[in-house]
Amino acid sequence: MLVHLRMTVPDDLSHTIEALLVDDDRVTNVVVMRGVSVQPVGDAIEADVAREAASDVIDAITATGLPERGGLAFSDVDGSRFDAASAVGRAAPGDPDDAVLWGAVIDRARTSARPSATYFAFLVLATILAAIAVITDSAVLVVGAMVVGPEFASIAGACVALGFGHWRLAWDGLARLVAAFVIVIAAVALLALVAGWSGFITSEMVTRPRPLTGFIWHPDRWSFTVALVAGAAGVLAMTTAKSAAMVGVFISVTTVPAAGNLALALALWAPDEIRGSISQLAVNIAGMLVAGVTTVWLQRVLRPVVRA
Incomplete structure (x- = not known):
């Protein structure tokens, strides 16, 4: 597996970066186009690097000062025939699946820390689905709400930021997550209040025994255990670009379902369920953060061992 590099390079850095690439056995297809870059003025350089070595090569290019004076973009190559x-794969020990492009991961962490209308829209819709799941005692709808909810991106982004010591970025990501849940829970609670006043829903619908969804507001030791496993799996999937594995993470933890239950409990005033839902939400987020940060730390510490 290869990663394609595309750079716009000022004239005085061009020969340095060219030599860096050509002299590295893990790099191939080095192309230098003199004088074609308009902004910044200089050369355009492209190359392909073994995925296992991509972070090392990108770090070496970054050390030349190119990001401050030019541009560096990289992307996975879906297929190659040469x-x-x-x-170059043999020259870079390790397995491509174990390689992590930390630059791309940190960029995703920055994206996850920014508030967006789409993020709030998905979280609102997921929480509404979770609330309906509570009212109808539907396990299927609980799973649907878990899959729709976008909150894990913020949690994973915060884990990466904490793992790299980017405290401000971690704070921004966690603040976005907390603010989003507060706003969404308040909005869904308001909708539930209106539904309650109109007689569309009743307090009994929420407080009655719910064999299929009662676990949402009953945290126990397994809740924290599942959150730990899901947090580790989710961050591992994010850092290694295994998007298929993320679906399993989404349907493992009950953050959004707990938020939906909390909104209903606030609107219909069910104190026990309020406390239970808050506990479930906190336990899940805490477990995922602990496991996620640990996973990032282990990936960084064990990386030289993997490549040995």
Whole structure:
């Protein structure tokens, strides 16, 4: 597997970066186009690097000062058909699946820390689905709400930021998460109040025994255990670009379902369920943060071992 690099390079850095790439056995297809870059003025350089070595090569390019004076973009190559691709792979010990492009991961962490209308829209819709699941005691709708909810992106982003010591970025991500849940829970509680005043829903619908959804507001030791496992799996999936595994993470933790239950309990005033839902939400978020930060730390510490 290869990662394609595309750079716009000022004239005085061009030969340095060219030499860096050409002299590295893990890099191939080095192309230098002199004088074609208009902004910044200089050369355009492209190359393919073994995915296992991509972070090392990108770090070396970054150390030249290129990000401050030019541009560096990189992306995975979906397919390739040439012998040199195998050669650079052999020159970079390790497995491509174990490689992490930390630059891309940190960029995603920054994106996850920014508030957006789309994020809030998905969280509102997911919480409404969770509230309906509570009212109808539907396990299927609980799963649907888990999948729709976008909150894990903020949690994973905060884990990466904490793992790298980017405290401000971590704070921004967690603040976005908390603010989003507060706003969404308040909005869904308001909708539930209107539904309650109109007789569309009743307090009994929420407080009655719910064999399929009662776990939402009953945290126990397994809630924290599941959150730990899901947090580790989610951050591992995010850092290694295994998007298929993320679906399993989404349907493992009850953050959004707890938020939906909390909104209903606030609107219909069910104190026990309020306390239970808050506890469930806190337990899940705490467990995922602990496991996620630990996973990032282990990936960084064990990376030289993996490549040995």
